[in-house]
Amino acid sequence: MSMEKTSIDFSSTHKVIQKYPQEKRYTLAILQDIQREYNYIPREALLILAKYLDTPLSKLYSMATFYKALSLTPKGDNIIKVCDGTACHIRSSMIIIDEIEKSLHIKPGETSADGRFSLETVNCLGSCAIAPVIVVNETYYGKVTAARIREILGEYGGELNGCE
The missing domain is CATH 3.40.30.10 (Glutaredoxin)
Incomplete structure (x- = not known):
C-alpha cells in the first residue's frame, strides 16, 4: 500500500530550502528540514533541491538512503x-x-x-x-x-x- 500523498503543497519545500545559502555543504541540513516538514522526503522535494543546489538527483538519493534518520517513504503521523x-x-x-x-x-x-x-x-x-x-x-x-x-x-x- 502506498501512502504517497497525492496533493502535496511544495511551496513549503521552497520555504525550507530558501532558508539556506545555495551551497552544497547545507545539503544534509536541508534534507533534515524537508524530512521534518513532510515526515519523509518526497521525490518532488528532491527534484526541487537538486535544481536549487545544482547537484545531481542521484547524489541526493544517495544521502537520503544513507542516513537512517531520513526516509523516502511516508512515515506515520x-x-x-x-x-x-x-x-x-x-x-x-x-x-x-x-x-x-x-x-x-x-x-x-x-x-x-x-x-x-x-x-x-x-x-x-x-x-x-x-x-x-x-x-x-x-x-x-x-x-x-x-x-x-x-x-x-x-x-x-x-x-x-x-x-x-
Missing part, C-alpha cells in the same frame, strides 16, 4: 522510536516492542495502515538511566512497561486500530 541499546535491552525493551506490535499491528520499520503510527527501533536514545525508553515524536517516556504502552499510544490517537 506519530513516529515511535523504541530504544534497544544495552541498558534498554536488558530491561526488556523487546517486551515493549512486542506490545507495540500487538497494539498497532505493525513491526519495526512499518507504518500502520491508517497512517497514524510508524515504529522504529534505535540503538540508543541516550537516556539509559530511565531505561527502557521510547520516544513518540519528540516526547520521551522512561521506565516504560508493557502495561503503559496502550496508555501512551492512546495519547496519540485514542482507539488503536480497533484493538481494545
Whole structure:
C-alpha cells in the first residue's frame, strides 16, 4: 500500500530550502528540514533541491538512503522510536516492542495502515538511566512497561486500530 500523498503543497519545500545559502555543504541540513516538514522526503522535494543546489538527483538519493534518520517513504503521523541499546535491552525493551506490535499491528520499520503510527527501533536514545525508553515524536517516556504502552499510544490517537 502506498501512502504517497497525492496533493502535496511544495511551496513549503521552497520555504525550507530558501532558508539556506545555495551551497552544497547545507545539503544534509536541508534534507533534515524537508524530512521534518513532510515526515519523509518526497521525490518532488528532491527534484526541487537538486535544481536549487545544482547537484545531481542521484547524489541526493544517495544521502537520503544513507542516513537512517531520513526516509523516502511516508512515515506515520506519530513516529515511535523504541530504544534497544544495552541498558534498554536488558530491561526488556523487546517486551515493549512486542506490545507495540500487538497494539498497532505493525513491526519495526512499518507504518500502520491508517497512517497514524510508524515504529522504529534505535540503538540508543541516550537516556539509559530511565531505561527502557521510547520516544513518540519528540516526547520521551522512561521506565516504560508493557502495561503503559496502550496508555501512551492512546495519547496519540485514542482507539488503536480497533484493538481494545
